[in-house]
Amino acid sequence: MKTLNSILTFIYILIGCLILPIPSSAQTDERLDRIEQHLNTIASSSPGINEIINLSVSGVSIQEFLRALAEAADLNINVDQNLDRTIFNNFQAETALNILLFLAKEYDLDYSFIGNIISVKPFDSSKQPHKASIIKASFNTNANTITLDLKNDSLSVVSKTITKLTGTNVIVTSDLKGQLIELFVKDMHLDDALKQLAFNNKIKLKETSDGAFVFMPLALNEENYIGSNDLIGIRRVSKVADGQAGTPSGLQIEANVDKTGLQQLISVDAQNIPIEQIIKTAAEQINANYFLYDGIIGTVTTHLQNVSFEDLLIALLKGTNYTHKNINDIYTIGSRNLEGLREIKVIQLQHRAIDTIQSMIPSEWKKGIEIKEFREQNTLLITGSGPQVNEIGNLIKELDKLVPMILIEVNMLDIRKGHEVKTGIQAGISDSIQTGGSILPGIDYTFGAASINNFLSKVGAGGTFNLGRVTPNFYVRLSALEQNNNVEMRSVPKLSTLNGHTASLSIGNSRYYSVSTQNVLGSLNPQTVVTETFNKVDAAMIIDIKPIVSGDEQVTLNIKIDISDFTKDTPLNQPPPSTTSKFESIIRIRNEETVVLGGIERFESSSSGSGVPLLARIPGLKWLFSSRSKSRNKVVSVVFIKPTIIYQ
Numbered sequence: 001m002k003t004l005n006s007i008l009t010f011i012y013i014l015i016g017c018l019i020l021p022i023p024s025s026a027q028t029d030e031r032l033d034r035i036e037q038h039l040n041t042i043a044s045s046s047p048g049i050n051e052i053i054n055l056s057v058s059g060v061s062i063q064e065f066l067r068a069l070a071e072a073a074d075l076n077i078n079v080d081q082n083l084d085r086t087i088f089n090n091f092q093a094e095t096a097l098n099i100l101l102f103l104a105k106e107y108d109l110d111y112s113f114i115g116n117i118i119s120v121k122p123f124d125s126s127k128q129p130h131k132a133s134i135i136k137a138s139f140n141t142n143a144n145t146i147t148l149d150l151k152n153d154s155l156s157v158v159s160k161t162i163t164k165l166t167g168t169n170v171i172v173t174s175d176l177k178g179q180l181i182e183l184f185v186k187d188m189h190l191d192d193a194l195k196q197l198a199f200n201n202k203i204k205l206k207e208t209s210d211g212a213f214v215f216m217p218l219a220l221n222e223e224n225y226i227g228s229n230d231l232i233g234i235r236r237v238s239k240v241a242d243g244q245a246g247t248p249s250g251l252q253i254e255a256n257v258d259k260t261g262l263q264q265l266i267s268v269d270a271q272n273i274p275i276e277q278i279i280k281t282a283a284e285q286i287n288a289n290y291f292l293y294d295g296i297i298g299t300v301t302t303h304l305q306n307v308s309f310e311d312l313l314i315a316l317l318k319g320t321n322y323t324h325k326n327i328n329d330i331y332t333i334g335s336r337n338l339e340g341l342r343e344i345k346v347i348q349l350q351h352r353a354i355d356t357i358q359s360m361i362p363s364e365w366k367k368g369i370e371i372k373e374f375r376e377q378n379t380l381l382i383t384g385s386g387p388q389v390n391e392i393g394n395l396i397k398e399l400d401k402l403v404p405m406i407l408i409e410v411n412m413l414d415i416r417k418g419h420e421v422k423t424g425i426q427a428g429i430s431d432s433i434q435t436g437g438s439i440l441p442g443i444d445y446t447f448g449a450a451s452i453n454n455f456l457s458k459v460g461a462g463g464t465f466n467l468g469r470v471t472p473n474f475y476v477r478l479s480a481l482e483q484n485n486n487v488e489m490r491s492v493p494k495l496s497t498l499n500g501h502t503a504s505l506s507i508g509n510s511r512y513y514s515v516s517t518q519n520v521l522g523s524l525n526p527q528t529v530v531t532e533t534f535n536k537v538d539a540a541m542i543i544d545i546k547p548i549v550s551g552d553e554q555v556t557l558n559i560k561i562d563i564s565d566f567t568k569d570t571p572l573n574q575p576p577p578s579t580t581s582k583f584e585s586i587i588r589i590r591n592e593e594t595v596v597l598g599g600i601e602r603f604e605s606s607s608s609g610s611g612v613p614l615l616a617r618i619p620g621l622k623w624l625f626s627s628r629s630k631s632r633n634k635v636v637s638v639v640f641i642k643p644t645i646i647y648q
Contacts, residue, residue: 034177035104038113039097046116056090066120069096075173080121096199118415137589139165145187155179155215161475166190169212176203176215199224204234223330272299276315281510282312294333296322332633336368336385343386345393351402365392405643406547408495408503411640416633499549508540514573539564539578547643553591555643560584594642
């Protein structure tokens with residue numbers, strides 16, 4: 001009976017041993033593969049790891065052995081102080097890489113890597129995931145949602161499972177091969193689930209251009225956070241440099257990525273902080289490459305949310321003597337006149353002339369800027385600070401617009417109303433006087449000596465009166481004439497001008513009269529010198545019109561009209577009388593409409609007469625012994641103006 005019990009006990013123990021989990025060699029192989037992959041990665045920058053070395057020790061601590069190995073292979077090795085083991089080994093013609101792998105396997109060592117630094121510590125098998133663990137995950141293809149129930153599972157195994165379920169490549173970098181993760185989500189979109197997995201386990205997720213997702217470790221100054229838009233992102237936290245207390249108390253800078261995960265954005269809150277300090281801290285947050293030519297003087301107070309590093313530099317340096325330029329992702333920052341920071345821009349104008357554009361640029365903008373003109377090509381060459389050059393270039397493009405041409409039709413109508421009466425009897429003696437003249441519509445008739453003698457002979461034919469005869473050169477002229485003025489039309493040729501420029505027209509004539517000056521020169525032998533000069537008198541119609549076109553195609557006209565005219569002819573060497581009419585007005589009309597301007601009136605009146613003294617003033621007799629002329633005229637000028645906008 002005892003024998004039977006012993007046999008059963010042995011069977012139970014054997015079955016229990018088979019059922020109990022035992023460390024698998026596959027788990028060890030996975031760890032060694034990970035270590036070997038890292039060692040091969042640093043071989044490019046530390047070639048000594050693949051060099052052949054000879055190293056023989058007997059009864060030395062593992063810390064001393066690794067220190068000797070580091071010196072022989074020119075490696076950076078850091079050993080955990082808690083690692084206390086003794087080594088007895090003889091390695092001949094072997095690489096340092098194989099020796100490190102041997103030590104990891106035989107003495108249960110684990111390696112971690114920061115750059116080319118290898119940290120050695122005891123291997124903790126309790127933190128390693130079980131090889132046979134089953135990942136609890138399901139994927140809904142139609143809704144593109146996934147359900148995950150993860151607890152202390154390997155990130156590498158989870159990534160493989162998600163890739164197989166969804167068909168989307170989920171990749172884990174070598175730094176996270178042994179990472180354990182936890183997460184529970186139900187029916188969440190795949191993209192959001194992966195972001196939540198990265199956020200919960202303090203790792204970083206990036207999406208590549210081909211649609212794959214990559215898990216990678218956070219950098220030393222990075223952390224996950226939930227932004228103001230309730231989206232998960234990554235931001236950089238300020239570093240504290242050696243010997244410094246950190247960033248200034250009035251400066252807070254955070255870096256994160258945008259929704260696409262491709263562009264890094266910066267949030268700045270500064271209170272009277274030096275500009276140079278803000279630039280350096282912000283560049284450090286996003287790992288931006290910059291080159292500072294000289295120190296930047298000045299402080300700012302600002303609050304910016306989620307701006308790019310380029311926009312941050314523009315905001316900080318605007319209005320200062322400094323500028324920046326991005327060349328191959330390297331930001332060069334310094335004084336505006338430094339070589340490499342200057343910019344050259346060639347602007348060819350299409351619609352305006354370069355001489356008018358120059359005067360439109362504010363003088364403050366042109367400080368430190370050189371502008372050269374090429375009139376043959378209607379081109380400006382601008383050199384100077386990049387922001388100033390771009391600002392002037394944008395202004396010139398806004399000003400270089402099509403200038404409208406305006407055709408102006410001006411017609412002037414003179415309405416004359418008046419009459420002239422000329423009456424009287426004129427008698428005298430003159431050679432070669434012929435009898436004749438007009439009786440209708442007015443009387444202007446001259447009687448010669450023959451006609452008068454014939455008339456006198458007929459009157460004295462009865463013998464009662466003998467009136468005698470007149471001398472052969474005697475004549476008599478009878479005048480009784482009334483003349484009415486008609487309407488005179490003046491038409492001015494069409495004028496064309498550019499918008500905002502004055503169109504002028506002048507039509508008239510000139511008359512001259514002489515002025516004689518008599519001077520006596522000398523006292524002993526005086527001489528008389530007569531100087532004759534001719535003075536000029538002008539009479540003209542002058543029209544000045546300045547059109548201004550508004551945006552709704554209405555035209556504002558500044559009108560100036562000056563009309564002068566000679567009233568009558570004068571004897572030689574006497575200045576002629578003239579009249580003058582002027583008016584100035586500003587009106588606004590639509591394109592191709594006609595405006596009528598009136599009210600320019602002038603009165604012309606004259607009265608003259610000649611006759612025998614005393615008799616010319618006696619009523620009744622004055623018509624026989626005088627000749628009179630009287631005129632009165634009223635002139636009304638009306639102006640018609642029609643502008644037409646012509647676009648070239």
